[in-house]
Amino acid sequence: MNRPLLALASLFSLVIGAVSAPAADKPNIIFILCDDLGSGDVKCFNPEGKIATPHMDRLAKEGVKFTDAHSGSSVCTPTRYGVMTGRYAWRSKLQSGVLGGLSPRLVEQGRLTVANLLKEQGYSTHCVGKWHLGMDWVRKGEVAELNIESADQVNNVDYTKPITNGPTSVGFDTYFGISASLDMVPYCFIENDHVTANPTETMKLEMNAAGGRKSFTREGPGAPGFRGEDVLPALTERAKKIIAEKAAAAAKGSPFFIYLPLNSPHTPILPSEKWVGKSGISLYADFVMETDDAIGQVMRATEEAGIGQDTLIIVTSDNGCSPSADYPKLAAAGHNPSAIYRGHKADIFDGGHRVPFIVRWPAKVRGGQTSTQLVCLTDFMATAADIVGAKLPDNAAEDSFSFLPALLGESGQTTRKSVIHHSINGSFALREGDWKLELCAGSGGWSDPRPGSPGEKGLPDTQLYHLKDDIAEKNNLQSSEPAVVTKMTAELEKIIADGRSTPGAAQKNAVDVLVRKPTPAAKGKKKAK
Structure with missing residues (x-):
């Protein structure tokens, strides 16, 4: 192993090994994907x-x-x-x-x-x-x-x-x-x-x-x-x-x-x-x-x-x-x-x-x-x-x-409050509670309305769904809930710009991240690093 890799391995060992569970508490782990x-x-x-x-x-x-x-x-x-x-x-x-x-x-x-x-x-x-x-x-x-x-x-x-x-x-x-x-x-x-x-x-x-x-x-x-x-x-x-x-x-x-x-x-x-x-x-x-x-x-x-x-x-x-x-x-x-x-x-x-x-x-x-x-x-x-x-x-x-x-069934110990979704063409969505914000006009993928398809033309460039009432994502509320759209868009942009969604020091993304795909329907392109 060369010196940089050896030093890196030692660093991992020091950081990760700082706190350790007893061997008996460490289960075998099988992750089947x-x-x-x-x-x-x-x-x-x-x-x-x-x-x-x-x-x-x-x-x-x-x-x-x-x-x-x-x-x-x-x-x-x-x-x-x-x-x-x-x-x-x-x-x-x-x-x-x-x-x-x-x-x-x-x-x-x-x-x-x-x-x-x-x-x-x-x-x-x-x-x-x-x-x-x-x-x-x-x-x-x-x-x-x-x-x-x-x-x-x-x-x-x-x-x-x-x-x-x-x-x-x-x-x-x-x-x-x-x-x-x-x-x-x-x-x-x-x-x-x-x-x-x-x-x-x-x-x-x-x-x-x-x-x-x-x-x-x-x-x-x-x-x-x-x-x-x-x-x-x-x-x-x-x-x-x-x-x-x-x-x-x-x-x-x-x-x-x-x-x-x-x-x-x-x-x-x-x-x-x-x-x-x-x-x-x-x-x-x-x-x-x-x-x-x-x-x-x-x-x-x-x-x-x-x-x-x-x-x-x-x-x-x-x-x-x-x-x-x-x-x-x-x-x-x-x-x-x-x-x-x-x-x-x-x-x-x-x-x-x-x-x-x-x-x-x-x-x-x-x-x-x-x-x-x-x-x-x-x-x-x-x-x-x-x-x-x-x-x-x-x-x-x-x-x-x-x-x-x-x-472990610890009620009230919720750790994740939101999640960011990403489609095959790079479209973003933010899920928070019952709200789901999608920064694209269509599916962002392979189902209708596909990106750039006639069916997507004329649709709003933003979708907002309340999943508790609309789990099938049929009723777009972006026009009737502008405050929710504004708030969630800002939150999404911040998570992207911070380089992390967990607590801790800000980190860098590897490249500039386009919040919206550069399509005619997507106005106001924004970048975050």
Whole structure:
């Protein structure tokens, strides 16, 4: 390790280790992040839902179900950045959209992550799954920094060389998974800092035998024999293996942390052969059921290893369900992945970012609870610090509030009072109490009215909804409640300008942040640093 990195590691150790919980009070932690699982796809959150999810339902019965939980963004990469850092991703250089499978590292050098935090507290740390936060591949030429790759970029990577700045550079002892979504190159597994098999074949859009499933949606390099159907089972088996290997040490006071970002039920919708047709609804519903089963297997692995009581399991999703999930078939069966909420993945509406969120920790948390506490996935880092008794420095987890009081049933101990939402095109919203302010004319995403569409023309450039009376966001009150709009806009601008939403010294955003997208409908563009 070079001197700057060694000094940085020592600093982390001093700051984080200043206060520490006894080893016996440090649970094993498994954070399971489903991909594009809608809030209405989980039966315990949507009794009207038509997809069976017995394992998530059991988890909720034995833990706490949060009904007002939100991803940091309505798309995946920025949400993952928030989970890892406790910071809204729009404070980074990524202001809209997502990364590709070959994009460079997004998490800044020197930034404290939840993996760093727990490692300094004596945890062994493991990442298993879809990373989608960038890593540095050896290039043969120039490459665009953030966008999904062009054919030229795909073909100038030397896949035989070690990868740098991946998960093992931000605090994880081990990594096994895929670089991004299964519709992004390269189509291969990665172990720590190298591909497990060189992607020497060209994968194309093709149809599989089981119901006309699409295997890949972007042509590019793949490893021989690599199949999308095999990814979820492989990730599940690897997580179970780590649990089995670390159980003995965990029982003696050396806990582990597994970050398990699944590839499912994101497109391409590829349930394993044995799950095809199980739902009787659609392949997407089959894939949700297989995802639920994978979660059940992880739960059972902790119980069979004798560490179920002392293992904290979180299950959630990175954003709402994608419109590519074959909504017509789901609707025909009476199923809505967004339940009662408007919109879906990519949108500023609640269907884009309101997600299922379940926490089980038998040793400390009473089961069967339902919490209405406002939660954002950025809150995982502060909660982990709270659990292990670590103090976070001012320049870390700037948008992370601990939800441990809600887990422990401490009434009146509300920590988060507002949350900022962000859509795929970079539109902002502020939620505070029952009010939700949206600084865009339409969805900011993929549902109607889409940005720049004829349906958006002529609409007010601001939306204000009172969610207690209008959870479906149908009645825009911006014209009748100008004082609320003014007050909430100022609050949003201040949170952006301060570089943090938590108490502490002001911090800097990586770039100037546009409060409003520069569209003809959005008047009075403002900037905050």
